[in-house]
Amino acid sequence: MDQKVSGDQKVSGVTVHKMGAWSPGPGCHGGCGVEVHVKDGKVVKVEGMDDHPWYQGRACPRVLAMTQYMYHPDRLKWPQKRVGKRGEDKWERISWDEAFDICEKRMKEIAQKYGPESIIFTQGTGRDVGGMISFLAYAYGSPNWTMLGLSGHSCFTPQLASGYVMQGDFTFPDAAQFLPDRYDDPEWKAPEIAISWGSTLNRGCVDHYWSGHWFQDLMKRGTKLIVIDPRCTWEATRAALWLQPRPGTDGALALAFLNVVTTEGLVDKAFIDKWCSGYDKLAERVKEFTPEWAEKISWVPKEKIIQCARLYAKAKPAAIEIGRPVEGNPEGNQVIMNIHRLIAITGNLDIPGGNVICRSAYGVTTYPYSTEEVIQLYGEPLYRKLSEKRIGADKYPLVKNFRAWAQEDVAIEQMETGKPYPIKGLWIQANNFLANQAQDTRRHYEASKNMDFVCVVDTFMTPTAQLLADIVLPAASFPEKDSIYCIGGPLNVIHKVVQVEECKSDWEINFTLAKRLNPAAVPWGSVREMLTERMKPSGYTFEQMVDKVWDLAPKGNTCGSRPYRRYEKGELRKDGKKGFRTPTGKVELFCTSYEDWNLDPLPYYKEITPQGPITTPELFKQYPLIMMTGRRSPVLFHSEHRQIPWLRECDPDPLVELNPETAKEQGITSGDWVWIEGTMGRFKRKAKVTPIIHRQMIMVPHAWWLPETEGKSPNSYGIWDLNCNQTIPMGHQDSAGFGGGPISGMLCKVYKA
Amino acid sequence: MSRKGLLIDYDQCSGCFSCVVACKQEHKYPEGKWGIKVEEKVFVDPRRPNNSLRIDYVPFPTEFCDLCTARAKRGERPACVKHCQAWCMYSGTLSELTTLMEKMPRAVLYSR
Incomplete structure (x- = not known):
């Protein structure tokens, strides 16, 4: 396949725009290339792109359903402010100017009174929002960028x-x-x-x-x-x-x-x-x-x-x-x-x-994956300064020394105790944590509901926005925005080809607000100008990339993104020496960083699940099933897409998968509503009886909510009935801070509802 | 003109549902109307080595499958064939497809 230069093409009133697909829209962690068909200012079809290396013309069901996602009647269309109590579902349409004014004022108040670290910036996975939200957090001066409620940050x-x-x-x-x-x-x-x-x-x-x-x-x-x-x-x-x-x-x-x-x-x-x-x-x-x-x-x-x-x-x-x-x-x-x-x-x-x-590709990044990348984007002094106050940094060397995530198990404690400093605000972007990743969901709700300021940026109203937000901002989906995909194989361009209602891209929103909060941190005139600077290592401007569509480092390029055996060629270390990017330059089977941090530098095993046949055998008699959660759906991405008809009808129900023997014992047949009960409470699911599940286990797909039901509290789109994370505790993280969390390790029993 | 068809390698369908949604997008079929549908079938067969379980995803075209006649006129493959993530669907004339089919352990040919 030739590495084609491929721009836009127009046939019979339809312009076909080639670009990378990322979020919002399909959800996921992106990478593929698509053709967006536009007619009369509207996206009429999205297809896979044949001359793109990631998927070579193939496409997932979520990107194929983009037209239903973009033009859905329930899509957030303009900024709104809450006019009732939290959870009352009372909202008033406001202008973007008013929305930015409110956010700026409230965030500056918190920074003055408590310090910028008192706002937590929490994101969902996948969506390209990692780059934008860390950009905003760093401009504002908060070290607390995280995925609230995801114990041990156990996702990637x-x-x-x-x-x-x-x-x-x-x-x-x-x-x-x-x-x-x-x-x-x-x-x-x-x-x-x-x-x-x-x-x-x-x-x-x-x-x-x-x-x-x-x-x-x-x-x-x-x-x-x-x-x-x-x-x-x-x-x-x-x-x-x-x-x-x-x-x-x-x-x-x-x-x-x-x-x-x-x-x-x-x-x-x-x-x-x-x-x-x-x-x-x-x-x-x-x-x-x-x-x-x-x-x-x-x-x-x-x-x-x-x-x-x-x-x-x-x-x-x-x-x-x-x-x-x-x-x-x-x-x-x-x-x-x-x-x-x-x-x-x-x-x-x-x-x-x-x-x-x-x-x-070429080391281009907006969403930092390593410490070096954080420093590349924001400079070492700011990174070091913010790392001091990051939640969990005093306890966990990895939280302090690697990348820049606040530690979630410590964060929830701090939200409750206000120690060592209070948390007064939440910036929630592409994140529906009360339906999705937050374990011990009630605890997170209780700790979040009295914040001084909460802003949610998303594409649809969610349980999290309903229950917590003061301001809700409508995010643009990928064909409505300028961005780049730079967290995978190819560097892909994403560029704006349509406008939907008043939606703005996550980049536009965070760029505008960051400029208001800290003009010095945003020296660029536009998002495109900033992206061009971020893309410098590739040699392309944003506009050139719109024509190029995608690129990978060619053979012989020494930037470090082209395999193989880069350790032999000195392409991995900043100092250009051969070897790996570790203190010794070797693969450290005996891990010197761990030794420096008083962690075991060699492999060990600890049976420390909070519950289980070995740690709590008595409890296992009472609750004889091990609850696994989080198996993926082919059509739904985490808590997204429940309102997209073409996708929902392929995976319509909040299920629990259980073994035929387990079902027989309880008189359960497929389609029955059942309770799943653990030591922390219970939730409801529809049974799917299947031998693919072990006799002593069940599988509960996560992140279910029902957008077709009432959003007002106490129903809150059904999360308190359906959310499995209510029965999973926080506080069982790895001793390094990252990893752990019994998302698939709690004990339960199942019976008919 | 020789008759056209759709060949599906049942051994390779991994249940991604791309064909289902690609078809709906192409034909603007509403909820409840499918040109192709995918069913999950699970069997237990203790005689199988390693793993007695077998999971099959079975895509089947319905009466609303028109083999993407409009796309064919534009020289494009049917929407399901193009987007299949498992690359287990093929389109062409029946004679082309039956030749391909010879090498497949389990496949189904659809025509209309």
């Missing part, structure tokens, strides 16, 4: 953080996503073995540098798949091997894999000798974690553990994709570090068909 950040401390970078399986010609590039090889660890192939959630269906592309090219998942998935039924662990025990499996690989000598000695440090200490430490030991903990037969370790280690190349639930294990950050150790000692790091180091 542990992958970034664990990769950062081990080898200075995170990785994904190599599906040629960094090569413009993709699978046709002669440098690329298909992995012989690919492990899908805790993720669903057809999920409506492309993961930054990875799309689930690429597993299928790989399998068609000879890759054999291993699936590790407590729940049987489509790909588990097509895999060479399926391991079905008890939720929360991936750490035991990872340790047993390390044990097999080191004791049997199935390692890449040359790579270890040259590029790793601490191998002997690692091998010594993992001796105790035998497959027999792991079988008792994980419920996976030891033969399968050994088989999996051997299949992976004897294949070359081989790759591992790490799903979100792996981060939610107890000591989740450490679990992922152990998977990185496995990748490194088998010599699969940054080689064709192995796990490739992921950096954004």
Whole structure:
């Protein structure tokens, strides 16, 4: 495939605009290219873009439903201010000027009275909002950028953080996503073995540098798949091997894999000798974690553990994709570090068909993924200054020293106690945390409902906006805005081709407000001007990129975003030296950062789930089922899309999946409403009886609310009836701060409603 | 002109629903009206090695599938075929498709 220069084309009154698709709209973590068909100032169709490397013409159902999303009657169309009490659903339309005036005044008041750190900036995942919200937080002077209620920040950040401390970078399986010609590039090889660890192939959630269906592309090219998942998935039924662990025990499996690989000598000695440090200490430490030991903990037969370790280690190349639930294990950050150790000692790091180091094309970023990127965007002095006051920084070295996220379990405590400083405001952007990620939902509601100031920026009215907001601002979807996609393989342009009502882009909103709050932090005249500066490393201006559509660093480029074996070429470190971006320049199997921070620098296992067959066997008799949550839907992205008819009819109901034996015992049949009860309370779901669920587990898809029901409190679109997170506590984070949280580890029972 | 059809490799459909929504967008079909639909089928077969479970997603065209005649006139593939994330759908003449079908373990051919 040629790397075509491809601008807009006009045929019979329809102009076709090529661009990257990101949020708002499809949700997800973006990456693909689409063709937006516009007629008479309206988007009439969105199709996949054939000459874009990410998806090569394919498209997900959410982007194909964009016209229903953009022109939905319930879409937020203009700024509104609350005129009743919180939760009363009484709103008044206001102008943008008035909205900005109110936000500026209230935010300045809080900054003067309490300091800017007293406002928390909370975002949802996926949406490109990470760049804009951190931009606003930094301009305002708050170190508290976060995803409120997501215990241990267990969604991708542990992958970034664990990769950062081990080898200075995170990785994904190599599906040629960094090569413009993709699978046709002669440098690329298909992995012989690919492990899908805790993720669903057809999920409506492309993961930054990875799309689930690429597993299928790989399998068609000879890759054999291993699936590790407590729940049987489509790909588990097509895999060479399926391991079905008890939720929360991936750490035991990872340790047993390390044990097999080191004791049997199935390692890449040359790579270890040259590029790793601490191998002997690692091998010594993992001796105790035998497959027999792991079988008792994980419920996976030891033969399968050994088989999996051997299949992976004897294949070359081989790759591992790490799903979100792996981060939610107890000591989740450490679990992922152990998977990185496995990748490194088998010599699969940054080689064709192995796990490739992921950096954004040309190093262009608006949404920082590493400490270096935060500094690149906002300068070291500001980063250091803000890091001092960041929530959780005094407790957790990773929170202080890695990237820039406030720690959520500490944040909720601080919101309640006001110590060491009070939290007085919330800036909530692309985030519906009371329906979506906030665990112990009531607690988050109680702690948020008396804030001095709350602004919500979103595309639809949500339970969170109804219950908390003073001001609600309408965000533009992707064809209504100028932006760039720079958190995955290609650098994609997104550019405004239509206007819908009075909606403004998240960039426009935050840029305008940041300029009012701190003009010095916003030296640019327009968003496009700022984006052009951000894109400097690529050599393109924003306008040039509109014609170019997408780009990847070409062969021979040394910016660090082009694989392979960059450690041999000195492309990973700022000082240009060979090796990895770690203190020693090696893959630190013995982790010196952890040692410096008084954390265990070597692998360990702790059975510290708050509840479970091992930690609370008595309780397990009373509540005999392990509740997993959060399996992805192919058509809905987290709490989004419940109001989009074409999508909702493919996945209409808030379900619970349970095993036929469990159902029989309780007289439950598919379609019955049932209660799911744990020690913290109960919620309701519609039963789907299916053998894909283990006899001692259930699966509850998360983030359900019913936009078709009343938004006024107490119904609040049904969240208090449906939200599974009400039964999941905060406060079980990894000892490094990132990782953990029993999103799939609480005990429950199920009975008919 | 030779008769056209739609070939679906049932072994490879992973249930992404792109065909369903692509079809609805193309034909502007409202809620409740499908040109193609996808069903999940789960079977337990203890004789299978490794995993006794089998999950199949089964896409089936309905009477409202017109093989995207309008797109064909413009030289475009049917909306479902173009957007299928698993790349398990094919369009063409029946003779082309039956040739392709020879190599597939389980496939269904649709024509009208």
